[in-house]
Amino acid sequence: MTDVVISAAAVLNALAGGLAGFADGLRAGRTAVTGVDGRLPASARTAAGAWLEDFSVRGWMDRQGWQPEAGGGLIRATRRSAMPAQTAACVAVRAVLDAGLTPGDLDGTALIVAGGNLAMGYQAQALEAFAAGSLRPSHALTCLDSDVIGVVSEATGIRGEASVIGAASASAAVALIAAARLLSAGAADHCVVVAPLAELSAAEFRALHDSGAMAGPHAATAPHQLCRPFDQDRRGFVYGQGAAAVVLENGRRALARGVRPLGRILGHGQRLDGRRGTEPDPHGQVAAMRAALAAADVTPADVDYVNAHATGSVAGDAAEARSLHELFQGGRTPLVNSTKALIGHCMSGAGLQELIAVIVQMEHGFVHGNPNLRQPLTPALALVGPAAVPAQIGLAMTNSFGFSGINASLIVARG
Structure with missing residues (x-):
């Protein structure tokens, strides 16, 4: 296959808001899993999660050291969007800037959004508002996964082709595969793959617990000890909030631009x-x-x-x-x-x-x-x-x- 390189990456999760912090947290083995702390009703049967604390676009910009005028486009693009689109736009902007893509590059840059049914928490809130007699007209856009495409493309300036790829927990990997194929086919010189925060409602938490997939409360186990991959005493997965983005490009193109790749697929x-x-x-x-x-x-x-x-x-x-x-x-x-x-x-x-x-x-x-x-x-x-x-x-x-x-x-x- 064509040499496909990772020319930039951006990450936001409960452990870190950037690559350096992510490296430090991983090396230290610091878990970001905590208790629910009132975020969900008891009926959700969920005892733990790795949560983004008080996320906002402006707060994210502050942590990047950006002045409000520098991120005006990001603020405008995300103003009426749900949390998945907001988080996606933040990491996508960071990745595009770090990749050094010019406006000319962005005209032909492809965008692939990983995931499906991304804003289930928002959907539940919208249904409650509707039942109470209130619903924003912007719901017509916000309820769609494709709204992430519009928000990210407006925030970054990406104008090439785009799609949303849903494949359950394999969505991001399948999106990366699709991006690699686009580059191998010569359909794009650059492709941004973004995986938004996947927002669940109490109903999804409850169903995942009752299906046996998600860990529930356990009297003898602290929340940060509930996620136990490959341990004989494992009890199910623990939900995590996060968003990430990478810029993939043809290796020859990256070499010509003087890019030092972070890795190769x-x-x-x-x-x-x-x-x-x-x-x-x-x-x-x-x-x-x-x-x-x-x-x-x-x-x-x-x-x-x-x-x-x-x-x-x-x-x-x-x-x-x-x-x-x-x-x-x-x-x-x-x-x-x-x-x-x-x-x-x-x-x-x-x-x-x-x-x-x-x-x-x-x-x-x-x-x-x-x-x-x-x-x-x-x-x-x-x-x-x-x-x-x-x-x-x-x-x-x-x-x-x-x-x-x-x-x-x-x-x-x-x-």
């Missing part, structure tokens, strides 16, 4: 299980990982590190452990961790948060710890313990597996 694979539901299937996962390795023209023995999808769910972690063991058995075993232990499960945006975690660890020479890993699910995998370990990562794999049997895997190399 060497290969990707996506496979379906062929059935509806929430139960994971190791066969589909292995097929996606093997497809990614084949596209990158590398072998399992070449992989130094795996950023696993591992959410801390009972069925999901066991299935991924089996699939990783099948792929790497009989050869060199890479280090394995899960960033969700630190930032929660950012739902449709998880894959982009985790891609950025991969390139941060590559750059700084470590693999972050799994702080709540006390009883490893299996000795067959080189699971990183509670503390970070030094590591020179030349080649990494990052996995994203979603409901309805959607499996995606990416192979990432150092810049």
